[in-house]
Amino acid sequence: MNVVRVPRARQRVHVPPLMQQRMQPYPQRHTQKRARAASAGAPWIVAARRVSMLLLACVATLAPPSSANAQSKADAALAQQHWVLNCMGCHTATGGGIPGKVPPLANSLGYFEHLPAGREYVMRVPGASNSALSDQELADVLNWLLTTMNRDALPNDFKPYTADEITAHRRPAFSDVATVRARLIRDLHERGITGVADRY
Template sequence: MKRAAVVLLAACVANAAFAEGDANDAARARQGWVLNCMGCHTADGSGIPGKVPALRNSLGHFVGMPEGREFVMRVPGAANSALSDADLANVLNWVLATMNATTRPAGFRPYTAEEIAAHRRPALTDVARARAGLVHRLQADGITSVPEHY
């Protein structure tokens, strides 16, 4: 019961944090998250240790690097999802606004449908290796809060 209350509270805070855009965009983004991402990454974005990486408080670090920004668009779950380019951009921006407000880089540029269309495919084939390379770069820059392995 307590976990359900925490998840509900997090969802309410998340929708409030997305006030950067239209309320309809936030609702649509959350729905996209629930239908396309939450099943693996869990309701609060914490992932499944040893199987699925956490997005909460880590994804923001990746988008601070051009290669990391592209990585986020090209992971198979994003690249191959049924979401349109505009909806994927909306979901990614929602995740970054609601689950990564403290890790998102200063001056963050929201994803656009055009950017997603240009970089989404092909999907990465060795996600773990690509992610490990990005984590090593983050560590070299002094960011040690993102684990190399999930």
Template structure:
């Protein structure tokens, strides 16, 4: 994402960086990026929509200009892996890491810290094993902590009857 390969290539971020490290040419990097987008469409867009806007009516948060704030906290970074839709998706760990990186880059690049480190397969594998019993209080606690640091999140109405 925010790395030398992106600056050299003009765009493409973490997905392109992985392709560049593997020696892929620009066409191959673009093909890999499209594959990651397809994984997002198949595994995430049913709730978060193709454009990342979510559905406030159904309690699904908007990714746009918001989701990148999570990575400012270690617990927020882990949350993105462990949230049920991600942790329980059909994607393997490497694919989930690529989709998480794509989501952050595509929908919320301005919210990423300057020292953002893309997700990797090992990080995803380790965190994914620990599923949340109840994601709602975790999300509310993260929203409060991030807001105190100046990073407001998109509305999250799922489980709003259980707000702290």
């Protein structure tokens, strides 16, 4: 006698969610936990990274490049060397000049930069115009002299000399420097700029 077995319908067993979670393999459970934790903390992580990047950008902007700073110091040292070799003999080491003979440059020359004609005067005095310095070297010396010994005398909109400007206005040298200087000083006094004395 043959017995026919009829398969029973599978019964659905209700399993609580907590039990379902515990029934999952160990690695899968912890992977899901880490994913939920990362998702919850993602906004804070992104914000922290953005703040860090912003701070780094600010520091990079404020800090001057070391190579450019070193180059600037080298240019200033070379300009000072040209001053010593070509100008200091008459105008003295402090730029104070010789009373009655050589006009002072320190705390004096910068006032002429308030006038367009005064700016040209600085380039065309015989000591500068006829010097052995190249146009670039003369521009560097004048800029060094004005920004170190005449810082308080310069106008707010002072622009450094360039080699092209020196080339265009350096020559001819003034033949009567005293007359040109006296006229410029009168113009300065009329503007209320009295830092340059009539006589030296």
